[in-house]
Each structure stands twice: as C-alpha cells, then as structure tokens.
Amino acid sequence: MNPLASDSQDPLVVVWRVTERCNLRCPFCAYDARLERPRGVADPAEIRRFAAVLADWSQATGRPVLLSWLGGEPLLWKPLEALTRHCRDDLNLRLSTTTNGTTLHRAEVQAHLREYYTELTVSVDGPAALHDVLRGQAGLHDRLRTGVQALVRQKHLTGHGPLLRANVVLFRETVTAFPALCQSLADWRIEEITCNQLGGLDRPEYYPAHRLLPPQVDWLTARWPGWQQQLADQGVRLLGGAAYLHRLAMTAQGRHLPVADCQPGESFLFIDEAGRIAPCSYTPQAYGVPISALHTTGDLLSLPDRFRQLRRSHRAAACEDCHSTQVCAKFTTVEADVRSYG
Numbered sequence: 016m017n018p019l020a021s022d023s024q025d026p027l028v029v030v031w032r033v034t035e036r037c038n039l040r041c042p043f044c045a046y047d048a049r050l051e052r053p054r055g056v057a058d059p060a061e062i063r064r065f066a067a068v069l070a071d072w073s074q075a076t077g078r079p080v081l082l083s084w085l086g087g088e089p090l091l092w093k094p095l096e097a098l099t100r101h102c103r104d105d106l107n108l109r110l111s112t113t114t115n116g117t118t119l120h121r122a123e124v125q126a127h128l129r130e131y132y133t134e135l136t137v138s139v140d141g142p143a144a145l146h147d148v149l150r151g152q153a154g155l156h157d158r159l160r161t162g163v164q165a166l167v168r169q170k171h172l173t174g175h176g177p178l179l180r181a182n183v184v185l186f187r188e189t190v191t192a193f194p195a196l197c198q199s200l201a202d203w204r205i206e207e208i209t210c211n212q213l214g215g216l217d218r219p220e221y222y223p224a225h226r227l228l229p230p231q232v233d234w235l236t237a238r239w240p241g242w243q244q245q246l247a248d249q250g251v252r253l254l255g256g257a258a259y260l261h262r263l264a265m266t267a268q269g270r271h272l273p274v275a276d277c278q279p280g281e282s283f284l285f286i287d288e289a290g291r292i293a294p295c296s297y298t299p300q301a302y303g304v305p306i307s308a309l310h311t312t313g314d315l316l317s318l319p320d321r322f323r324q325l326r327r328s329h330r331a332a333a334c335e336d337c338h339s340t341q342v343c344a345k346f347t348t349v350e351a352d353v354r355s356y357g
C-alpha cells in the first residue's frame with residue numbers, strides 16, 4: 016500500500032496567475048489595460064519544472080491536480096498553449112482557465128480548449144449592453160456568446176469538451192439583472208454559474224460607488240434557493256450557498272469575517288506570476304514560498320504545515336477578513352456548505 020496515498024480523491028486546485036497583461040479596460044479590475052503598473056509574466060521553464068513536481072505529488076497521493084490559469088488574460092499569453100499541451104499530454108494534469116473570451120471566436124482556440132481543458136470559466140457581467148459598457152468595448156458580449164455557443168455545439172456533437180462555467184461580478188447597478196442573466200446563460204447552455212461580489216482591493220477609487228448594498232444582498236439571499244431550483248430544473252448549477260451569501264452580507268455591511276483555520280494548502284494553492292506559492296491569492300506576500308525551493312513530493316506535502324506555522328507566527332491581515340472564494344464556499348452547492356468561521 017502506498018504510504019502517501021490520501022483518503023481524499025478531491026483534486027488539488029492550483030490557480031496560477033501566469034500574466035498580469037490584459038487587452039481589456041475593465042474599470043473595476045487591477046489589470047485594466049489603461050493602468051500603468053508592472054505587468055509580470057510567469058517563467059515558462061519554471062512552470063514546466065514545477066508542473067512535473069505537481070504530477071509526482073499526484074502520482075504519490077492518488078489525488079488529481081487541476082491546474083487553473085489566471086491573469087490578466089491568460090489566453091493571450093503566447094507560451095500558454097504549449098504549456099497546456101505539455102501539462103496534459105506528458106504530465107496527466109487537468110487544466111482549467113478563466114477568460115474574458117476575446118479569443119473564443121477563433122476556431123483554433125475553440126479546438127484547443129475542447130481538446131485540452133477540463134473546465135473553462137468565461138466572465139460575463141450582464142446582458143449585452145451592460146457587459147460591453149462594464150468591459151469597455153462594444154460587441155464583446157455577442158462575440159463571447161458566439162464562441163461559447165460554438166463550444167457547446169461541438170461538445171454535444173463530439174461528447175468531448177470542458178465543463179462550461181460563467182463567472183459574474185455583481186455590482187450595485189447590475190444585481191437586479193442577475194436572474195435574467197442566469198436565464199440567458201442557461202439558454203446558452205452554460206453548465207455552472209458562479210459570482211463574485213465586486214471586490215474593493217483592485218480599484219479602491221471605483222469600489223465605493225459600485226459595491227453591493229446590504230438590502231441588495233438580502234434580496235439575493237431571499238431569492239437564491241429559488242433561482243438555484245429553477246436553474247437546476249434546466250440542468251444548470253448555480254454555485255454558492257448559505258456560507259457564500261453570508262460572506263457577501265458581511266462585506267456589504269462592512270463587517271469582517273475572520274477564519275481561524277482555512278486548512279491552508281490542503282485543497283487549494285495559488286501561485287503568482289513571480290513564482291510565489293500561497294494558500295490563496297491574498298497572501299503571497301505574507302505566506303508565499305518561492306516555488307524555486309520546492310523540488311519533491313515531500314516539499315509539497317510539507318506546505319500545509321509551513322502555511323499553518325506562518326499563519327500562527329505572522330498572521331496576515333487578510334485572514335482577519337478572509338475573502339478567499341475557495342474558503343468562502345463560492346464553488347459549493349447548498350447541501351455542501353460546511354466551513355466553519357471563527
């Protein structure tokens with residue numbers, strides 16, 4: 016019997032922000048193309064090396080690894096396609112990404128996504144006119160819809176292709192359009208819908224006038240189970256249950272939600288473009304470990320303990336008000352809301 020084998024068969028999700036470059040001008044986002052800021056990119060050789068370490072860990076523990084590319088806009092980063100092929104074909108990792116969809120109309124991009132990805136998340140923030148205004152370019156929404164619908168068609172024809180998810184940012188101005196948006200995403204045959212409330216760290220100047228208000232979160236919370244049921248009847252999962260709605264409510268009320276034990280590094284890891292690995296996207300600075308120092312399965316197995324110790328000795332301010340969407344149960348269904356906050 017393998018002594019490292021884990022009881023859990025849940026994938027280890029590794030979100031890797033591979034580029035800070037983007038082609039869109041979303042006024043709510045830190046990577047808005049208009050901003051003059053450093054635009055780091057990951058080192059492709061280091062991705063290859065560390066992906067092999069992840070693959071060894073997966074072999075040793077029997078747990079799959081889902082590598083999820085994030086940006087900026089990951090699908091515009093030139094080295095990504097070859098890296099994705101290598102990770103899937105040579106290392107047997109699962110692949111996922113989140114995209115603004117500006118390349119999805121291209122047949123070769125669709126073919127690559129269909130062939131290589133386990134999951135694809137597209138960002139959709141409202142009905143056509145609203146989405147285009149929010150993302151700073153006319154025609155974006157319709158091009159995105161055309162790309163997604165082509166993927167859906169091909170998936171149904173071939174029986175092969177990624178799980179299709181839409182992620183929606185909820186703003187003060189858009190929240191009432193959310194149920195109609197969910198219905199149109201169901202009509203596109205999107206399989207899962209997730210949402211983020213507008214977050215405040217990215218663009219502090221934009222946030223105050225656009226953040227959700229407490230009565231809006233109450234409105235969402237009261238209707239959420241009904242929407243979940245209506246969508247489920249159409250085969251669409253609206254993810255996020257009571258714990259996630261609680262997180263939204265606390266933020267809207269300006270209240271903190273500290274997390275005593277987030278089980279750091281057990282089921283989720285974040286890597287930034289500079290190659291720091293951390294328990295979540297909020298903590299590379301506080302708890303980040305350079306991946307260049309991690310070479311073996313043993314090194315990866317030691318990460319949860321290292322993160323726990325760091326959280327004990329140098330607790331980051333982020334942990335006093337945890338916004339990690341993994342910890343706040345953004346991806347769970349109602350039945351699976353099990354996290355405890357402390």
Ligand SMILES: C[S@@+](CC[C@H](N)C(=O)[O-])C[C@H]1O[C@@H](n2cnc3c(N)ncnc32)[C@H](O)[C@@H]1O
Pocket residue numbers: 037043044045046085086087088089113114115116137138182183184211212213214215217218
């Ligand atoms: C930073 S983007 C990177 C991927 C890609 N460029 C995209 O737009 O999908 C990842 C996700 O974060 C969301 N996002 C961006 N700024 C946000 C903010 N201030 N608050 C909450 N979500 C935000 C985007 O809508 C997107 O779904």
Ligand code: SF4
Pocket residue numbers: 037038039040041044045046047048086087088115150
């Ligand atoms: S939300 Fe995505 S598309 Fe918009 S600026 Fe940010 S990274 Fe770019």
Ligand code: SF4
Pocket residue numbers: 274277279294295296297298331333334335336337338339342
């Ligand atoms: S911010 Fe949240 S997920 Fe990140 S380390 Fe702190 S408690 Fe854990």
